[in-house]
Amino acid sequence: MEKTKPDPLKSYVIVGGGTAGWISAAVLSRALTNTKSNITIIESPNVPTIGVGEATIPSIIDLLEYLRIPLKEFILATNATFKLGIKFIDWQKKGHHYWNPFGGIGNKIDGKPFYQHFLKHQFEQNKYNFTDFSPAAALAKENKFYLPNPNVKNNLSSSSYALHFDASLVAKYLTKYCKNKGVNLIKGHVESTELNQKGHIDKLIFNDGEKLTGDFFIDCSGQKALLIHKSLRVGYEDWQHFLPVNKAVTAQTNTELSIPPYTQATAHEHGWRWKIPLQNRIGNGYVYCSDYCSNDEALTLLKKNCSSFITEPKFLSFTTGKRDKIWHKNCLAVGLSSGFLEPLESTSIYLIMKTMLNFVQNMPNKSFDQPPIDEFNRLIDNEYHTIRDFIVLHYCTSKRTDSAFWQMWHHIDIPKTLQTKIELFKCQGKLYENHYDLFSADSWYCVLEGMGVRPQSYDPLIDASNFKKIEQAFVSSVTELSKSIGKTLSHDEFISKLRIS
Numbered sequence: 001m002e003k004t005k006p007d008p009l010k011s012y013v014i015v016g017g018g019t020a021g022w023i024s025a026a027v028l029s030r031a032l033t034n035t036k037s038n039i040t041i042i043e044s045p046n047v048p049t050i051g052v053g054e055a056t057i058p059s060i061i062d063l064l065e066y067l068r069i070p071l072k073e074f075i076l077a078t079n080a081t082f083k084l085g086i087k088f089i090d091w092q093k094k095g096h097h098y099w100n101p102f103g104g105i106g107n108k109i110d111g112k113p114f115y116q117h118f119l120k121h122q123f124e125q126n127k128y129n130f131t132d133f134s135p136a137a138a139l140a141k142e143n144k145f146y147l148p149n150p151n152v153k154n155n156l157s158s159s160s161y162a163l164h165f166d167a168s169l170v171a172k173y174l175t176k177y178c179k180n181k182g183v184n185l186i187k188g189h190v191e192s193t194e195l196n197q198k199g200h201i202d203k204l205i206f207n208d209g210e211k212l213t214g215d216f217f218i219d220c221s222g223q224k225a226l227l228i229h230k231s232l233r234v235g236y237e238d239w240q241h242f243l244p245v246n247k248a249v250t251a252q253t254n255t256e257l258s259i260p261p262y263t264q265a266t267a268h269e270h271g272w273r274w275k276i277p278l279q280n281r282i283g284n285g286y287v288y289c290s291d292y293c294s295n296d297e298a299l300t301l302l303k304k305n306c307s308s309f310i311t312e313p314k315f316l317s318f319t320t321g322k323r324d325k326i327w328h329k330n331c332l333a334v335g336l337s338s339g340f341l342e343p344l345e346s347t348s349i350y351l352i353m354k355t356m357l358n359f360v361q362n363m364p365n366k367s368f369d370q371p372p373i374d375e376f377n378r379l380i381d382n383e384y385h386t387i388r389d390f391i392v393l394h395y396c397t398s399k400r401t402d403s404a405f406w407q408m409w410h411h412i413d414i415p416k417t418l419q420t421k422i423e424l425f426k427c428q429g430k431l432y433e434n435h436y437d438l439f440s441a442d443s444w445y446c447v448l449e450g451m452g453v454r455p456q457s458y459d460p461l462i463d464a465s466n467f468k469k470i471e472q473a474f475v476s477s478v479t480e481l482s483k484s485i486g487k488t489l490s491h492d493e494f495i496s497k498l499r500i501s
Helices: 018-031 059-067 071-077 114-124 135-141 167-180 226-231 295-304 348-361 370-396 404-408 416-428 441-450 460-464 467-486 491-500
Strands: 011-015 038-043 081-083 085-089 097-101 162-164 184-187 190-195 201-206 211-213 216-219 236-238 247-254 263-268 271-277 281-288 314-317 321-323 331-333
Touching: 011 018, 018 038, 018 059, 018 167, 018 216, 018 348, 059 071, 059 162, 059 348, 071 167, 071 491, 081 491, 085 135, 097 135, 097 441, 114 441, 114 460, 114 467, 135 467, 167 184, 190 226, 216 226, 226 331, 247 295, 271 295, 281 295, 331 348, 348 370, 370 416, 370 441, 416 441
Parallel strands: 011 038, 011 216, 038 184, 085 263, 216 331
Antiparallel strands: 081 162, 085 097, 190 201, 201 211, 236 321, 247 281, 247 314, 263 271, 271 281
16 A cells, blocks of 8 residues: 555634533644644624533543643632532432442452442342442542542542533633634634535535635534534434433522532432532523423422522423434534433533544544544444433333333333343343443442342352451441541532632
8 A cells, every 4th residue: 555644634613612612622722732733613693502511520630631721720710619429319219319429439359340249248238338338429428528649549549520610611711721722713603504526514604605614624513513414414313212301491599508529410200400519509400301391390390499590591402312423524513413412420521522532533634534434433423322321221220100201211112232231230240341331330330229220149259259358348448438538628628728729
């Protein structure tokens, strides 16, 4: 094969601002440092951003490190708080709650997963819950926070964390970041596009008749999908039959005396409600299925479960699913233009970040060779499918029958990939391993345990271990964890310390 030098793209155009647009611009500007590439982002003065996404997963810390953004600076600029996981309330049944914390839970014993030894404990004594051995859950329960130090190993080291933040302030912060890296900002409203002979996007046409050319276009235009759908006619794979919730009403309330370091997700009659604490306010929302609940009923429920609103309620509609192709020709869909998965596990910003990082790892030449595009789409498809399955898991394992919505979940079809995973787990507590699964085995164990799904047995090789010594280790682990938690700062104290240090 003849050797040829890369023929890099010279200009990238991002249509749409908000969180998706500015994260896309930030990642591109970081990846293309010291190149002669030109990056332009177009923000429409006529289109408000949704700006709902306030909760993240630990990958947000990886993104900040990739962008070389100081954690403290970012937290103070975005009114951020720390997130150690999610407290799920009333999901298995009313009056019950469980935790899905970040970070590791236990360590392998005799080469076998910690969960298998815990499972034997359940059969023998049933004294502890799985998350009793989670540093992050132990911290969250006491409203404490600890920042793991890679140079200091202790029994809190395996905890992990993410952030809650103000999405509009994040966009403002990244705007400044990108401008300092030479990203061009155009205020304008894109009406349509012109395609070239290959069917690629050649020019954007604004509502005032002006035109802008580019080599590559990133569609952050939200659910309108102005480029990927309207121009390139890429279809949408509808997953409403797996995840039928399709609306949300959101509002903000005043902050409370103590700021918890976790998100709350509370199940209700026709869906679920989030509560996300920031430094200066609380984000609230009710996600529901319009087949069973009207907008007025949803708003009434949200008002009933919140203190006085400090913002006007906002209604959102969505269709769960994803684009048939996230990258097609010279266009990449990012954010809502690429798909939507309800925010139950706070994955929206992760998918924005992952889409852009996968893209820069498969950066095209002007030839737009198809194999890198196909590989990108394969990888991002896996991301969407595994996250979808994990979200469905929360619903399909519920024991609730108190409404038509929850009764539906006892008969609904679930993805075959998820069905296979649950069936395998029910045998001996083993999980089908998927290299592409965002959520660790411990996260799956937390939800399955939390929803009361218990295997028939455990791995028979676990009986080869000294059960008496392991039980003693369990007691010691929980006791020492409690002692360490008692010595840490409260979440409020930790944030206050950040402000004054």
